[in-house]
Amino acid sequence: KPDIQVAHHDGQVTLWVVFVIMLIASAVFAGMSWTVPLNKRLYHVITTLITIIAALSYFAMASGHGVAIHHIKVRVEHEHAPDTFKYIDRQVFWARYVDWSLTTPLLLLDLAFLAGLSGGHILMTVVADLIMILTGLFAAFGAEDTPQKWGWYTIACIAYLVIIWHLVVNGRALAAARGGAVGKFYSSIAGFTILIWTAYPIVWGIADGARNVSVDGEIIAYAVLDVLAKPIFGLWLLITHAKLAETNVDL
Numbered sequence: 086k087p088d089i090q091v092a093h094h095d096g097q098v099t100l101w102v103v104f105v106i107m108l109i110a111s112a113v114f115a116g117m118s119w120t121v122p123l124n125k126r127l128y129h130v131i132t133t134l135i136t137i138i139a140a141l142s143y144f145a146m147a148s149g150h151g152v153a154i155h156h157i158k159v160r161v162e163h164e165h166a167p168d169t170f171k172y173i174d175r176q177v178f179w180a181r182y183v184d185w186s187l188t189t190p191l192l193l194l195d196l197a198f199l200a201g202l203s204g205g206h207i208l209m210t211v212v213a214d215l216i217m218i219l220t221g222l223f224a225a226f227g228a229e230d231t232p233q234k235w236g237w238y239t240i241a242c243i244a245y246l247v248i249i250w251h252l253v254v255n256g257r258a259l260a261a262a263r264g265g266a267v268g269k270f271y272s273s274i275a276g277f278t279i280l281i282w283t284a285y286p287i288v289w290g291i292a293d294g295a296r297n298v299s300v301d302g303e304i305i306a307y308a309v310l311d312v313l314a315k316p317i318f319g320l321w322l323l324i325t326h327a328k329l330a331e332t333n334v335d336l
């Protein structure tokens with residue numbers, strides 16, 4: 086009996102709802118850029134691009150593109166026949182990795198400019214981030230019954246620790262040096278970011294990795310995280326930036 090795991094009604098509706106949220110957020114962020122002088126718009130540009138890319142990715146997923154059926158061979162525990170296998174077909178939304186490979190570097194740029202990270206540190210953080218997302222993609226399509234799949238996952242987690250290191254250690258010290266208000270704001274928004282981001286590998290491990298959650302459950306979990314990580318993060322950043330002159334970037 087084939088085991089087929091695909092999105093149903095709740096997942097479909099969720100994908101369309103998040104598409105609309107990302108579209109509205111993009112319009113709002115673009116509109117907000119007109120309320121500040123030209124030299125204060127860098128965060129607006131970055132943050133609007135993030136939600137535009139997310140909207141495109143959600144449109145692809147909702148309309149049935151950006152998704153592949155992953156045919157997975159799974160070993161079945163069987164006392165007398167150790168080489169017994171079954172097959173599971175599960176949808177893998179590869180559009181997420183396209184989205185994340187573009188939007189997570191942009192989110193990190195927002196935080197890096199806020200803290201005033203040096204060019205070298207920004208480059209290391211962004212490259213660690215790309216390694217995290219792309220090795221996560223390898224893990225998503227990795228074959229079962231090989232150590233590679235969770236090996237790629239482990240590499241992605243190590244890359245994620247590199248990102249956290251740069252945000253927490255270098256970022257916090259530099260942000261604090263830009264003034265008490267910037268230091269405090271950076272600590273709050275970077276702390277929020279790390280909290281939300283850390284949920285992604287947990288959802289991945291349970292849903293994509295171990296397949297203990299339905300495809301609909303996975304879509305809903307990522308939807309909540311994506312809305313927090315992009316529109317809510319962006320709104321918080323842009324509103325605070327407008328009020329805090331010390332967050333300006335000379336770029």
Ligand code: RET
Nearest residue numbers: 221241242245282285286289311314315
């Ligand atoms: C994966 C799986 C492999 C291990 C790790 C992951 C981390 C993903 C993260 C994603 C963040 C996405 C965001 C999207 C924007 O809305 C690739 C899931 C560590 C941190 C913030």
